[in-house]
Structures are given as C-alpha cells and as structure tokens.
Amino acid sequence: MVxxxxxxxxxxxxxxxxxxxxxxxxxxxxxxGYYFYKPMPEGNFAALLNGIEK
Structure with a gap:
C-alpha cells in the first residue's frame, strides 16, 4: 500500500x-540498526562523518 x-x-x-x-x-x-553501527559518543560520530577513524 505504501x-x-x-x-x-x-x-x-x-x-x-x-x-x-x-x-x-x-x-x-x-x-x-546495529548492523551498521551501534550508538557512539558524539565525537566518534563526527569523526566517522569526516572519514577519520577514532
């Protein structure tokens, strides 16, 4: 239906x-979901978006 x-x-x-x-x-x-990533601290998320491993 959707x-x-x-x-x-x-x-x-x-x-x-x-x-x-x-x-x-x-x-x-x-x-x-968790298949991709589990919850993480804000700094780690920003690093992920910027392509920097933390």
Missing amino acids: KELHIRIVAEGIEHKEQVDFLKDIGCHTVQ
Whole structure:
C-alpha cells in the first residue's frame, strides 16, 4: 500500500545482513540498526562523518 501512496519506507532494528537483503528485495527504501553501527559518543560520530577513524 505504501508503494501505491508513494510513501518512503524505513525499517528499524536491523541487526543481520539477511535482514538487509530481504528488505532490499521487497523494496524497502531505508534501513537502520546495529548492523551498521551501534550508538557512539558524539565525537566518534563526527569523526566517522569526516572519514577519520577514532
């Protein structure tokens, strides 16, 4: 239904590659979760965005 309404889909809580693959296969637009990164201090996040390993 959301595809027919042109609503973007966001899936949260992704922890495994199989979940990412499945969601891509069914047309999910955006995924987020521990599979990519766990919560981190602000300084580490800024360094990550700037391409600096901390």
